[in-house]
Amino acid sequence: MSDTNRNNFTNPSTFILLGIPGLEATHVWISVPFCTIYTIAILGNFTTLLIVKTETSLHVPMYYFLCMLAVTDLVLTTATLPKMLSIFWFSSREISFNACLAQLYFIQCFSVMESGIFVAMAFDRYVAICNPLRHSSILTNTVVAKISLVVVLRGSMLTLPYPFLARQWPYCRTNIIPHTYCEHIAVVKLACADIRVSSYYALFVAFFVIVVDVFLVALSYTQILRAIFSLPTKDARLKTFETCSSHLCVILAFYIPALFSFLTQRFGQNVPLHFHILFANMYLLVPPMMNPIIYGVRTKEIRVGVL
Structure with missing residues (x-):
């Protein structure tokens, strides 16, 4: 590459998002389910927030956390879908360098928060099922506020180095990103420098978050299942188990595609690019659509509030 071209890309003013390479002819058709998912996610999560805000009986820890989840889902979908749909519908592929880094940060930050x-x-x-009599004394508003603050700070601080590291690399190869959004590794791979710091740090954050969080969730639900099977009546066991199983489905729908996307981006050279990109979109789009359905429609208090 000539010196002139190299200088042109050292600090690119814009990146070009290709969408889903290999499936350009079907972008309009792909946009239909994506747009539907986005619409359901927006309406469902806003409805959840409205119901919890207006119904004073829902001002309890479970619904506070549900509101945090709704806000997180709204940010994740809004950070990715509008630009993605503009690529599919209007071939508007350009995104400024700073906007790309901002999108990168919001996706990583709020994914960690959601976890x-x-x-x-x-x-x-766990507290509600295993220690129901002590639930209100253990999970006070102060404790809930502290837990929420830890969740927000952990997500914000762990992912803060991502855009700063990505910003310092020289981009002298190309400014074309074969993706529908500014995925972290897809961006830094364009740098003509040793990006091992970015790669290793992202690897550390991903495994730290997934290993720690999955362990804690598994530990909680193991204790919950033990408590369920000790309930005296079959109906009580069945009702509690159905509630917990639906929650676990949402959790698995988030972690499995996220882990698959992360690993294939680094080690899945034989995985077709379009398949990887579609899967990478699923873990950002499907959970925000499912969460208000699983946690909302299946929750009696929210159903009553909607009616």
Whole structure:
């Protein structure tokens, strides 16, 4: 590459998002389910927030955490879907360098926050089922506020180095990102420098968050299941188990695609690019759509509030 071209890309003013390479002819058709998912996620999460705000009987820890989850889902979907749909509908592929880094940060930050909220909700369910008489004394408003602050700070601080590290690399190869959004590794791979610091740090954050959070969620639900099977009546066991199983489905729908996307980005050279990108979109779009359905429609108090 000539010196002139190299200088042009050292600090690119814009990146070009290709969408889903290999499936350009079907972008409009792909946009239909994506737009539907986005609409359901927006309406569902805003409805959850409105119901919890207006119904004073829902001002308890479980629904505070549910509101945090709704806000997180709204940010995750809004940070990715509008730009993605503009690529599919209008071929508007350009995104400024700073906007790309901001999108990168919001996706990583709120993904970590969502994982932390799942841990907090699992802990709330553990206390509610295993220590029901002490639930209000253990999870006071002060404790809930402290847990929420830890979740927010952990997500914000752990992912803060991502955009700063990405910003310092020289981009002298190309400014074309073969993706629908500014995914962290997809961006830093464009740098003509040793990006091992970014790669290793992202690897550390991903495994630290997933290993710690999955362990805590698994520990909570193991204790919950033990408590369920000790309940005296079959109906009580069945009702509690159905509630917990639906919550676990939402949690698995978040962690499994996230882990798959993370690993294939680094080690899945044989995985088709379009398949990887579709899967990477699923873990950002499907949980925000499912959460208000699982936690909302299946929760009697919220159903009554909607009616």
